[in-house]
Amino acid sequence: MITDMLxxxxxxxxLAGLKSLGLSPKAAKVYxxxxxxGETTILELSKESGVARTSIYYTIEELKDRGMLTExxxxxxxxxxxxxxxxxLKDARQKIVSLDEILPExxxxxxxxxxxxxxxxxxxxxGFKEVWMKVLHSEGEPYCIITAADHFSGYVKEKYIIxxxxxxxxxxxxxxxxxILDSKEARNIVIKDEKENRQSKLLPSEYPLAFTEIITKExxxxxxxxxxxxxxxxxxxxxxxxxxALFNALWDGL
Numbered sequence: 001m002i003t004d005m006l007x008x009x010x011x012x013x014x015l016a017g018l019k020s021l022g023l024s025p026k027a028a029k030v031y032x033x034x035x036x037x038g039e040t041t042i043l044e045l046s047k048e049s050g051v052a053r054t055s056i057y058y059t060i061e062e063l064k065d066r067g068m069l070t071e072x073x074x075x076x077x078x079x080x081x082x083x084x085x086x087x088x089l090k091d092a093r094q095k096i097v098s099l100d101e102i103l104p105e106x107x108x109x110x111x112x113x114x115x116x117x118x119x120x121x122x123x124x125x126x127g128f129k130e131v132w133m134k135v136l137h138s139e140g141e142p143y144c145i146i147t148a149a150d151h152f153s154g155y156v157k158e159k160y161i162i163x164x165x166x167x168x169x170x171x172x173x174x175x176x177x178x179x180i181l182d183s184k185e186a187r188n189i190v191i192k193d194e195k196e197n198r199q200s201k202l203l204p205s206e207y208p209l210a211f212t213e214i215i216t217k218e219x220x221x222x223x224x225x226x227x228x229x230x231x232x233x234x235x236x237x238x239x240x241x242x243x244x245a246l247f248n249a250l251w252d253g254l
Contacts, residue, residue: 045080
């Protein structure tokens with residue numbers, strides 16, 4: 001009984017080790033069975049491994065493809081023989097070395113699609129709300145905004161901005177830096193900076209703004225007044241970094 005338990009524990013560890021090479025559970029069982037039996041037939045492999053004959057053929061093909069088993073024909077019978085574990089391990093190590101050599105190129109390809117600039121357009125109140133949720137769920141903080149106090153009034157009511165946008169911003173502990181065109185309304189907004197997780201600076205009123213710009217770590221948003229109804233994002237980290245640098249220069253100069 002104890003011997004059987006030790007054998008079961010040992011097999012479990014061996015199976016786990018083989019599966020770490022990328023083998024399917026059935027292939028790992030068949031390889032262990034082949035080690036125990038030596039050169040053998042498919043019937044014996046099926047019995048020893050517990051893998052049904054209906055699926056063992058596919059399993060054998062998997063082991064052959066991985067260079068872990070060979071097939072020999074003698075007369076009308078086919079026999080199967082394992083490749084030495086030491087050879088299998090050597091091949092696995094060589095594959096790791098080969099992968100390591102091309103890793104920089106693979107890493108470069110990984111984000112190639114994401115690095116492509118992507119422009120997305122949004123429209124009306126629904127688009128306005130969707131863009132703001134995208135900003136509030138973006139990585140990194142603070143996000144930066146250049147705006148006029150009246151830019152959002154045509155899209156949503158002030159109640160939505162306070163109850164939804166500001167509330168979600170505070171819930172996510174999101175902070176922002178704001179350059180806002182000087183006006184009476186703007187000064188009333190700036191008063192609430194600390195309460196709304198924000199720092200603000202006033203832009204002199206002689207510099208009119210046709211668009212609001214919101215800069216995050218990965219993308220930039222442009223929002224026109226509701227009359228023009230133009231909202232679009234440019235998803236590109238390099239572009240976002242450039243706009244962030246320009247924002248910082250303007251911020252430091254105010």
